[in-house]
Amino acid sequence: MNREMKIGLLETMLKIRKAELQLAVMFKNGKIPSGAHLYEGEEAIAAGVCANLRTDDQITSTHRGHGHCIAKGMEPRRMMAEVCAxxxxxxxxxxxxxxxxxxSIGVMGTIGIVGGGMPIATGLGLAAKLQGTDRVAVSFFGDGASNNGAFHESLNMASLWKLPVIYVCENNQFATSVSVKRSTPIEDISVRAIGYGMSGVTVDGNKVDETYAAAADAVARARRGDGPTLIECKTYRIRGHFEGDDAIYRSKEEVQAARERxxxxxxxxxxxxxGTISEQDFIDLNEKIEQLIxxxxxxxxxSSYPTPEDALKLCGGNPSLLVK
Amino acid sequence: MADRRIRFVEALREGMRQEMERDASVFVMGEGVGPHGSCFKQTDGFCAQFGEDRCRDTPISEQAIAGAAVGAALAGMRPIADLMWIDFTTLATDQICNQAAKLRYMSDGQVNVPAVFRATTGRLKSNGAQHSGSWYSWYVNIPGLKVVVPSNPYDAKGLIISAIRDNGPVVYLEHKMLLNVKGEVPEESYTIPLGVAEVKKEGSDLTIVATGYEVTDTMKAAAMVEADGISVEVIDPRTLMPYDSDTILESVRKTGRLLVVDEGFRYCGYGSEIISMVVENAMECLKDRPRQFTAMHSTVPFSPPLEEYIMPSPVKIANEIRVVMGKSLEPEVAIR
Structure with a gap:
């Protein structure tokens, strides 16, 4: 990794962190009409994986997907304006x-159904193969999704057909309020790859050099036609499942310990x-990104809200009966 | 070759084959579509002609079949996902209803999902409770999906070609009792627009809207009641969503009476929708209350006398027509 790439990873993580913390404030101030699932503490996964991707590579993501959009190249303001509806x-x-x-930048959907993006990423990989390109697809998902049928059906199919798909499991220890210890009878989710005859690896999801290196291997394997990889990135969901979650299912000490990593x-x-950067370089970068966010x-x-009539554009249904 | 007669399944196959020949982005995937050529031979010969990449056997993983079709469609392909039996699509409903149906809308038109989800539908003698579903009204209820139920070989070909060329997801359902029925089908490629009904028979006393196999039953029933002096107009919507409300309303305005014949169940079913639409839009034209004649609200039984009891038939439909026209005092079954 050269200097520029190393600083790029830091910059991406800072962008995600500051955007998410800003959204938390905006949520408290009533600027967001829904809840929001924030990505604080998991930035090294999106940043490390997406740094290996080209613009034409494609990703699917999850209900906790703001960070993946930024890491794949979405301008923060377009992401934040969408969160604000x-x-x-x-x-x-x-x-x-x-x-x-x-x-246009390969964000093929952050998907609100747990596991729902995994078969879709499998299909993105199938298309890449049928079209004869070396494009790859990445599916981000959580420890929760790894217990869903979509995970197992997708891995089996992708390995069977040697599809260029990288399945990135963000094991943040919680599926909504349920600890991974209460849902999953194995220590490392990556061992499930063995059952599907594909490569699987577990890395420290809080170390961007580890996520970057694992993704680099997996992307290279996919591009040369040697099939999919399951990468488990162990991390911790610093915030509740959603903003406003009282998170009584875990101790403050546990969260504090995670914050220290x-x-x-x-x-x-x-x-x-x-020696890649100096303290002053960091201060300057930090300031630049604070301004951006x-x-x-x-x-x-x-920005303005959409006009109400826009609701019916693209909605399907019977054109002649749609509006009375 | 205008008078060429081929079976429904051959017409469907020919439509898919011609699209695969025309457009390299079209491919088929599903359980057994490969060398075996599918359960009812819908893809017979495709492997030999197009190779296993474009005629792709899959594991029995309905969620992944449907989802991979969604993903491939997002990336510019035109997949045909064969889910075999409509009863098995329950395992793929997240991908059909939450993903395929919604991605274009949620993305504000930035992505398209030009995928066809095919399955057989309806009864076939003693297929039993888990292989006899007629659940198309579930899919009609989802904004973003189109639903096609052809009733004859000509429509099977024209509608599959339109479904493949459509830029959105289409659920295309093949009635098992129609697969071996023969009809006139031109050899050249042609399309039937989605959302356009066909008036199968003109009449003046009563409009019957019938779907899928019930078009066949209803045409027989209409012939039976002619002896009673009843003139029935039969409309086949062909596409259940979007559906051709204009043709149905025009007919009801002429006849003043409406009966819907459907193999699906009545509660929140397709017949309920058609009746509701007609009452909302043309109440003043109705001479009598509209009715629907459906399969009874029962799990489909295995034993032939039981199955026949709950299903519509030409004789039962004919009797229902006489009831609607006031020429019979008793409906065959008062509460269905």
């Missing part, structure tokens, strides 16, 4: 926090330690 959002307010798209602090210290928040806040 505005007409300037990436889906003009039709998708919202759980359903974001931008096919902050992925951004870790990577900052690596880059300071090896502040402007994005202002853009989202000041």
């Amino acid at each position: 505005k007409s300037t959002g990436c889906c003009s307010g039709k998708g919202g926090t759980m359903h974001m798209f931008d096919p 902050d992925p951004i602090e870790y990577w900052k210290n690596v880059l300071l330690g090896d 502040a402007q994005a928040a202002q853009f989202a806040d000041e």
Whole structure:
């Protein structure tokens, strides 16, 4: 990894972190019409994996997908305006926090149904193969989805057909309120890859150099036609399942301990330690991104809502009976 | 070759084959579509002609079959996902109803899902409770899905070609009792627009809207009641969503009476929708209360006398027509 790439990873993680914390504030201030599932503490996964992807590579993501959109190249303001349900959002307010798209940069959908994106990513990989390209597909999902049939059907199919798909399990320890210890009888979800005859690996999801390296291997394997990989990234969901979740199912001490393994602090210290950046470089970068996110928040806040009649565009149904 | 007569399944196959020849992005995937050529030979010969990449056997993983079709469609392919029996589509409903149906809308038109989800539907002698479903009204209820139920070989071919070329997801259902029925089918490629009904028979006393196999039963019933001096107009919607409300309303305005004949169940069923639409839009034209004649609200039984008891038939439909026209005092079954 060269200097530029190392700093790029830090920049992506900072963008995601600051955007999410800003959204948390906007949620408290009533600027978001729904709840929101924030990605704080998991930034090293989206950043490390997507740094290996080209613009034409495609991803599916989850209800906790803001970070993946940014890491894949979406401007924060388009993401934040969508979360705020505005007409300037990436889906003009039709998708919202759980359903974001931008096919021009390969964001083929953050999917609100747990596991739902996995068969779709499998199909994106199938298309890449049928079309004779070396494009790859990445499916981000959680530990919860790994207990859903969609996971097992997808891995089996992708391995059978040697599809160029990377399945990235963000094991953040919780499926909504249920600890992975209460839902999953194995220590490492990556061992499930063995059952499908494919490669599987577990990495520290809070270390962006580890997620980057695992994804680099997997992407190379996919591009050369050697099939899918399951990457389990162990991390911790710092926030509740959604903003406003009282999270009584875990202790404050547990959360505090997780906070001390902050992925951004870790990577900052690596880059300071090896001389890639100076303290001043970090301060400058931090400031630049704070400004970017502040402007994005202002853009989202000041943008207008869609006009009500836009609801019926693209809705399907019987044209002659639609509006009475 | 205008008078060429071929079976429904051959017409369907020919439509798919011609689209696969025309457009390299069209491919078929599903359980047994490969060398075996599908349960009812819908894809017979495709493997030899197009190779196993484009005629792809799959594991029995309905969620992954449907989902991979969604993903491939997002990336520019035109997949035909064969889910074999409509009863098995329950295992794929997240991908059909939550994903395929919604992605275009949620993305504000940035992505399209040009996928066809095919399955057989309806009864076939003693297929039993879990292989005799007529659940198309579930899919009609989902904004973003189109639902096609052809009633004859000509329509089977024209509608599958339209379904494949459509830029959105289409649920295409093949009635098992129609698969071996022969009809006139031109050899050249042609389309039938989705959402356009066909008036199968003109009449003046009563409009019957019938779906799928019930078009066949209803045409027989209409011939039976001619002796009673009853003139029936029969409409086949062909596409259940979007459906051709204009043709149905025009007919009811002429006849003043409506009966819907459907193999699906009545509660929140297709007949309920058609009656509701007609009452909302043309109440003033109705000379009598509209009725529906459906399969009884029962799990489909195995034993032939039981199955026949709950299903519509030409004789039962004819009797229902006489009831509607006031020429018989008793409906065959008062509460269905």
